[in-house]
Amino acid sequence: MDVQAYLSRIGFAGPAEEPSLEVLRSVHKCHQLSVPFENLTVHSGGLVQLDLPLLYDKIVNQRRGGFCFENNGLFSWLLCKLGFRVTLLSGQVKNLITGRYGPPQDHLVVMVSLNGRRWLCDVGFGAAGFTVPLSLDVTGPQELGHRVYRIRENVGMSYLEWQQEENRGQDGDWMEIYKFTLKPRCLEDFAEMCQYHQSSPSSIFFCKSLCTLLKPGGRLTYIGHKLISTTFPSEGTGAELETTTKELKDEEIPGILAELFGVVLKSPLVPKDEAITPPPVMY
Structure with a gap:
């Protein structure tokens, strides 16, 4: 290192x-x-x-x-x-x-x-x-x-x-x-x-393509075909989180990932946002 x-x-x-x-x-x-x-x-x-x-x-x-x-x-x-x-x-x-x-x-x-x-x-x-x-x-x-x-x-x-x-x-x-x-x-x-989370329909990581990053005063989240912007309330105000969601087209996603998250992929991304299957075994 x-x-x-x-x-x-x-x-x-x-x-x-x-x-x-x-x-x-x-x-x-x-x-x-x-x-x-x-x-x-x-x-x-x-x-x-x-x-x-x-x-x-x-x-x-x-x-x-x-x-x-x-x-x-x-x-x-x-x-x-x-x-x-x-x-x-x-x-x-x-x-x-x-x-x-x-x-x-x-x-x-x-x-x-x-x-x-x-x-x-x-x-x-x-x-x-x-x-x-x-x-x-x-x-x-x-x-x-x-x-x-x-x-x-x-x-x-x-x-x-x-x-x-x-x-x-x-x-x-x-x-x-x-x-x-x-x-x-x-x-x-x-x-x-680690293998389970890459292959199981009961894992969010298999069912949804996602990327989220903390920002000063908020958070940006990409998931499937959505970009979600969250603004944190000022301390002590009692206000609620402010959230906005933008729908994305396939061709917009690589640019969003590069510009807002600094992520450039070597291979094409297949956007995914499927329902998660409840796991058969409960702990």
Whole structure:
């Protein structure tokens, strides 16, 4: 890895000689603002392989993005190179259709241990992700802009939950995002689920071509034949998110991806936005 090339790719310009919470928070947010969460390889005739040199070439040299196994897998390598103590964790995402959780190794997340404290890092969860690391040592709400997160534990399992601006508060409506254990994993543990998400009609990544990127004050999302622009409300206003949707023609999509997301594909994209089949096995 060329660490400086990676830091330049994500727009990080500060000093990073020593691992610190300030550096961790900064590179986490820079990654979110620079590297898309996308699955376009799946829909342009390619195959995602969990090999770190390949992920580095794709995300840094080709200036692409990826889904959780790619973004968090490569990000964990960067953190190791910067001197952080890193542990890969296995998560299970809650299915919005069935209300059940996905199988083990459904999601890859990263834990960083720093000065006696533990931090949850995740630069590979798209629109529901958090901009800076969350503390694993805090049980109460953690406010990040227009959202509030909390991590609760139950019988050896940790649960990540969130609230939107309009119902925030300890007694508000909490929505479960995913659950995870603190058992250390390695990147190879996720190979089977990486293949599953590229081939299963029960996976959003197989059923929909998508690309989303955090922007200052909002988010841009491409999915199928739509471009969705989201503007976040100002903190403390209680306002709701503002969302606009634009329908796209096939010939417009490559230009949109290049101009707004910085993504240039080597092979033609086949746009896709199909219904997701509920998985037969529930967890």
